[in-house]
Amino acid sequence: MVGFRVGKTLTDFGSVSRGICDLNSKGDLISIKEKTKIMKKGNSICYEENGNYYNIPKNTLVSMNIWGLKPSIFTELEYRFLNFLKDKSIDKCKEEFYLPTAIDELIKEDKVKVKVLKTNEQWYGVTYKEDKESVRDSLKNLSKKIYPDDLWEEFK
Numbered sequence: 001m002v003g004f005r006v007g008k009t010l011t012d013f014g015s016v017s018r019g020i021c022d023l024n025s026k027g028d029l030i031s032i033k034e035k036t037k038i039m040k041k042g043n044s045i046c047y048e049e050n051g052n053y054y055n056i057p058k059n060t061l062v063s064m065n066i067w068g069l070k071p072s073i074f075t076e077l078e079y080r081f082l083n084f085l086k087d088k089s090i091d092k093c094k095e096e097f098y099l100p101t102a103i104d105e106l107i108k109e110d111k112v113k114v115k116v117l118k119t120n121e122q123w124y125g126v127t128y129k130e131d132k133e134s135v136r137d138s139l140k141n142l143s144k145k146i147y148p149d150d151l152w153e154e155f156k
Helices: 072-084 101-109 129-148 151-155
Strands: 002-004 014-025 029-041 042-049 054-057 062-063
Touching: 002 054, 072 101
Parallel strands: none
Antiparallel strands: 002 062, 014 029, 014 062, 029 042, 042 054
């Protein structure tokens, strides 16, 4: 799994959901907890839960759901997803089946081991329509740094 720094994954336009990661000394994921209301609050980053706010250090690793898993994981995920769908106590119109939550269960059951590859790169995402312009501009600037304007000239 690629682990991003939470401070490099946020929007200025509202809250986001992220899987907050806990690693052992070898860089293995030992737990991942989905938090659904992570936001910037002044110069801080926090999440809201049950009306309370909890600070998160900006370098905390989070999942952006970039996983490299063995195909056998799909049997386990399908089982959990079907149980989610069968659970009558869950309002399917309001609840989500979170992949990080399922992975956390599998880690606790010793059915999967996940190595975390840390990155300091910026995440670009469109959570809110207001994000579109800044993401588009950021990607244009990023591509200018990587690719020359005359990229295709080399192939003529």
